[in-house]
Amino acid sequence: MRVRAARLRGVSEHASNVTPPGRPALDPADAGGLDASDALTLLGNGEITVTGRLVEASNTTLYCEISLDGVSGRCVYKPVRGERALWDFPDGTLAGRERAAYLVSEETGVGIVPPTVLRGGPFGVGMVQLWIDVDETVDLFALTRSDDPQLRTIALFDAVVNNADRKGGHLLPAPSGRIYGVDHGVTFHVENKLRTVLWTWRGQRLHADEVELLTCLREALDGSLAGTLAGPLTDAEINGLRARVVRLLTERRFPTPSGDWPAIPWPPF
DSSP states (O other), X not given: OOOOHHHHHHHHHHSOSSXXXXXXXXXXXXXXXXXXXXXXXXXXXXXXXXXXXXXXXXXXXXXXXXXXXXXXXXXXXXXXXXXXXXXXXXXXXXXXXXXXXXXXXXXXXXOOSOOEEEEOOXXXXXXXXXXXXXXTTOOHHHHHTSOOHHHHHHHHXXXXXXXXXXXXXXXXXXXXXXXXXXXXXXXXXXXXXXXXSOOTTTTOBOOHHHHHHHHHHHHHHTTHHXXXXXXXXXXXXXXXXXXXXHHHXXXXXXXXXXXXXXXXXXXXX
């Protein structure tokens, strides 16, 4: 997959410093014409038909067709029973963490995580996420080394949710020009677990709009968002999320690698 250097330069030179807040969670051009509202209704209530499996995924990841009242789409279904046991995350919690990541993405208005629900399916309860079409001309390696402002926003989002596995392949450059982030199963740990290929902005000062975004998130966590997250996350994990937001607001800088934990996931792509 390749992207022309001019394309990367054009994005960096003409876009704003941060992803515009409040943008929809989904561009219909990236998901077969569905908007975010219709996608959530379809994902939450549609009939799921498994048609394939993403064999390179570490956990059971199924490619599915989903339909409801004449509306159809494609989705990824990750049943809880197919989650691989991890030494540092409780068993059976990865699907819920993916849902929680979507909720935080929606609350902040950054539109990073595609519409995601937690529901029953052919193999039991699991995470169901709308399938995003990918622009196959984009070179992911070149993209991750660019200063695309959308990646800056994703890097900040990862610091907030404590993403332990931001690989290059977990970035989806879509036909609309948007970049989505997926595979958020190992997030929200109470200990610092940040591992990412997006360290371009390490130590840099936050922009005013990023501070505003974090301030709004802190206020939401003091309000109804904490209750919404109480389903997929524990109280300790919600408190950890709040503490990370407060720390980012206090330091007003992107985090730097801690040295206590590998900074980059393996493999990175």
